[in-house]
Structure formats: structure tokens, C-alpha cells
Amino acid sequence: MLRVGLTGGIGAGKSTVARRLIERGAHLADADAIAREVVAPGEPALAEIADRFGGGVIAADGTLDRAALGAIVFRDEAARRDLEAITHPRIAERTSQIAASTPDGAVFVHDMPLLVEKDLASSYHLVVVVHADEQIRVQRVIARGSTEQDARARIAAQADDEARRDAADVWLENHGDEEDLRAEVDRLWDERLVPFAHNLWHRTRVRRPERVELVTDPTWAATGVRLAARVAAALRERALRVDHIGSTAVPGLAAKDVIDLQVAVRSLDDADAPDFIEALARAGYPRVAGVDADHPKDEQDWPKRFHGGCDPGQVVHVHVREVGSPGWVWALRFRDWLRADGAGRGDYEALKRRIAADETRWARYPEAKEPWFDAVHPRVLAWAEETGWQPPAAGE
Numbered sequence: 349m350l351r352v353g354l355t356g357g358i359g360a361g362k363s364t365v366a367r368r369l370i371e372r373g374a375h376l377a378d379a380d381a382i383a384r385e386v387v388a389p390g391e392p393a394l395a396e397i398a399d400r401f402g403g404g405v406i407a408a409d410g411t412l413d414r415a416a417l418g419a420i421v422f423r424d425e426a427a428r429r430d431l432e433a434i435t436h437p438r439i440a441e442r443t444s445q446i447a448a449s450t451p452d453g454a455v456f457v458h459d460m461p462l463l464v465e466k467d468l469a470s471s472y473h474l475v476v477v478v479h480a481d482e483q484i485r486v487q488r489v490i491a492r493g494s495t496e497q498d499a500r501a502r503i504a505a506q507a508d509d510e511a512r513r514d515a516a517d518v519w520l521e522n523h524g525d526e527e528d529l530r531a532e533v534d535r536l537w538d539e540r541l542v543p544f545a546h547n548l549w550h551r552t553r554v555r556r557p558e559r560v561e562l563v564t565d566p567t568w569a570a571t572g573v574r575l576a577a578r579v580a581a582a583l584r585e586r587a588l589r590v591d592h593i594g595s596t597a598v599p600g601l602a603a604k605d606v607i608d609l610q611v612a613v614r615s616l617d618d619a620d621a622p623d624f625i626e627a628l629a630r631a632g633y634p635r636v637a638g639v640d641a642d643h644p645k646d647e648q649d650w651p652k653r654f655h656g657g658c659d660p661g662q663v664v665h666v667h668v669r670e671v672g673s674p675g676w677v678w679a680l681r682f683r684d685w686l687r688a689d690g691a692g693r694g695d696y697e698a699l700k701r702r703i704a705a706d707e708t709r710w711a712r713y714p715e716a717k718e719p720w721f722d723a724v725h726p727r728v729l730a731w732a733e734e735t736g737w738q739p740p741a742a743g744e
């Protein structure tokens with residue numbers, strides 16, 4: 349099942365998006381609604397809250413007096429932690445139940461206002477952020493019955509747009525009317541969520557297009573950070589570190605729109621363990637059989653394992669290499685050299701453009717670059733020597 353995190357600032361249109369996703373077939377866990385459900389009359393959490401905070405937090409009709417409870421936990425950190433110790437496990441359990449009841453191949457959406465604030469982006473396959481400018485959000489919240497002061501105070505207490513942007517795999521602008529928003533959601537559903545869920549279920553990776561298109565994208569760096577964190581979270585102690593490598597990790601360099609990640613393992617035996625392969629596949633990166641080495645000329649093969657991403661909206665290649673091995677070091681050193689050396693970057697881009705312009709070489713794009721890599725190797729080594737470059741430590 350595809351796990352989608354849905355978030356956005358108050359008034360951005362998150363609930364409107366969630367409603368449309370349900371209409372299209374998504375299974376939804378609404379974090380706010382669940383937080384209310386677990387403290388409804390008759391629920392054990394409500395009795396525990398009354399025990400801990402006294403009868404003053406229960407209204408005359410037996411429901412939770414949120415204002416009274418809020419006034420206590422607002423100024424008392426220990427009280428807030430006690431409250432969370434009562435409610436959080438139940439919220440988590442209810443959310444997991446909904447996720448677990450979502451069929452294989454289907455789409456589970458977690459409507460989670462505090463996704464960014466709580467740093468949860470790595471626990472989803474995809475994060476969708478709904479966005480509208482502050483002025484529009486204030487107007488929408490006022491139209492729903494708040495005062496302007498209240499609306500602005502709530503917005504100020506939430507994550508800012510920049511933090512949301514870094515967490516977003518999908519950024520939905522909600523500046524038109526609701527019809528426009530629904531059309532955007534439908535496109536997202538048809539073109540990305542449904543095929544992603546299908547690929548995940550069938551363990552099908554998405555290939556880059558045959559035709560090599562060189563582009564630049566200022567969001568690649570943030571995407572690399574986000575996807576590396578997701579892969580690291582999926583593999584936990586099985587990965588020593590995960591790095592964004594390749595051309596998309598070099599700001600300003602034109603490249604194919606492919607995010608290359610490198611997972612460092614102690615030994616390739618670890619990478620061949622069934623639970624390693626399973627963990628990456630469940631995270632959306634199935635193993636691709638038969639891609640087991642890089643082939644530098646005049647040297648022994650550099651063994652690796654290879655996984656491809658399932659998201660039709662972003663091609664991802666995951667190279668698994670032994671920490672400290674020549675192939676692992678090479679990828680990091682070459683990336684850092686390109687980041688540091690403007691002339692090197694220019695030469696590399698010129699090479700890529702020559703290959704991309706030559707139809708006969710498209711299909712063999714990686715191989716076509718090999719002679720240049722060999723030729724440039726002494727330059728990269730000299731740079732590393734000069735600058736005292738060292739590969740990063742395993743646990744960083």
C-alpha cells in the first residue's frame with residue numbers, strides 16, 4: 349500500500365484535497381478527527397485524562413473540555429507530556445489500523461497538519477503539501493468563523509513555507525477556485541498516486557526515458573536530502589549512510605532528471621540479505637537484478653547492487669556499495685570535485701551535451717561517458733590530494 353502524507357498550513361485547502369482523494373478511492377486517516385475520537389466519552393483515554401488532570405477538564409455533558417485542558421498544558425510542559433503519553437499511543441494505534449486495512453495496491457493518505465513540525469516526512473512514500481498565500485489562508489479561516497487575530501496567530505505557530513517546501517514531493521498550489529484544485533488532485537491521482545501504488549505493489553521500477561534530456565532543477569538538492577532520509581529510515585542500521593551522488597547532486601549542472609543515491613553497507617552480503625531487499629522494496633525501491641558492477645577500464649569490476657524507484661514522478665537510482673570500496677569513494681569524490689571545480693563542471697556538461705545531441709549514443713549514454721571519466725580521473729585525484737579530500741565517515 350502506498351503511504352501518502354498530506355499536509356499544509358491552516359486554511360490552505362488540505363481538507364478539501366483530502367475529500368477529493370477519498371472520492372477517487374483513497375483510504376484516509378484524518379489526524380485531527382482521530383485525535384478527537386480517542387478522547388470521546390466512553391474511551392479509556394478520557395477517564396485517564398480525568399484521573400490525571402481532575403474533573404475540571406470534563407464538561408457537564410461528559411465530553412472533554414478542550415479549553416480547560418488546553419489552559420493547563422499550554423503553560424506546563426510536564427502536563428503536556430503526560431497528556432501525550434495518554435493520547436499518542438491510541439492515536440498511533442488507530443492510524444495503524446486504518447493503514448493496515450488499506451488493501452495492497454491501494455493508496456493510504458494520512459491527513460496530518462503537523463507532518464512538517466513533527467519531522468515525519470520520511471515515514472511516507474510521498475508527501476503532498478497544499479499551499480496558498482498567507483493572505484488567502486487568513487481570509488478562508490476568517491470565512492470559517494475565526495477572527496483575523498486568531499487566524500494569524502495559528503499560522504505563525506505553524507511551520508513556514510520553506511520548511512514545507514523541503515518536505516514536499518508534491519506541491520499543490522491552491523490559488524484558483526475549488527474546481528481548479530479538484531482538477532489538480534485528479535491529475536495527481538491519475539498520473540502519480542495510482543501508478544506509484546501499482547508499481548509498489550508489483551515491485552516495478554520506473555525507468556528514465558530513452559531520450560536523454562538535460563535539464564537543471566534547483567529543487568534537486570532538497571529532493572536528494574528528502575529521498576536519502578527516506579531510504580535511511582527504511583534501512584535503519586542496515587545502511588551506514590546514504591548520500592545523494594551523481595549530477596543532480598551538483599548545483600547548477602545540467603543533468604538527466606534522475607536522483608542517484610548511494611547506500612553504504614558494511615559488506616555486499618548485508619545488501620543481499622532478504623530483509624535488506626525487502627525493506628528497500630517496501631520503501632519503493634525494488635532490487636534490479638543483474639546490475640551488479642560498475643566497469644572501470646583497466647581495473648577490476650567494482651561490485652554493487654542496484655535498486656530503482658517506483659515513483660513515476662521522479663526517477664531514482666539507488667546504488668548500494670561497500671563503504672570504503674573504490675566505487676563508493678569514487679562516486680563521492682567525483683561529486684565533490686564537480687561541486688568545487690567550475691572548469692571540471694563545464695567540461696562534464698559539454699561532454700553530456702555532445703552525447704545527448706548524438707542519437708546513436710543515447711541508448712549507450714552511461715558507456716559513452718566512460719572514456720571521459722578515465723581521462724579526467726588524474727585531475728580528480730590531483731584535486732583530492734591538493735585539498736586533502738577525505739570520504740565522509742560512516743555514521744555522519
Ligand code: ADP
Nearest residue numbers: 357358359360361362363364488524525526529
Ligand atoms: P485546511 O484543511 O487546509 O485548513 P480547508 O480545505 O478546510 O483547509 O479549506 C479552508 C476553507 O477554504 C474551507 O472553507 C474551504 O471550503 C475553502 N477553500 C479551500 N480551497 C478553496 C478554493 N480554491 N477556493 C475557495 N475556497 C476554498
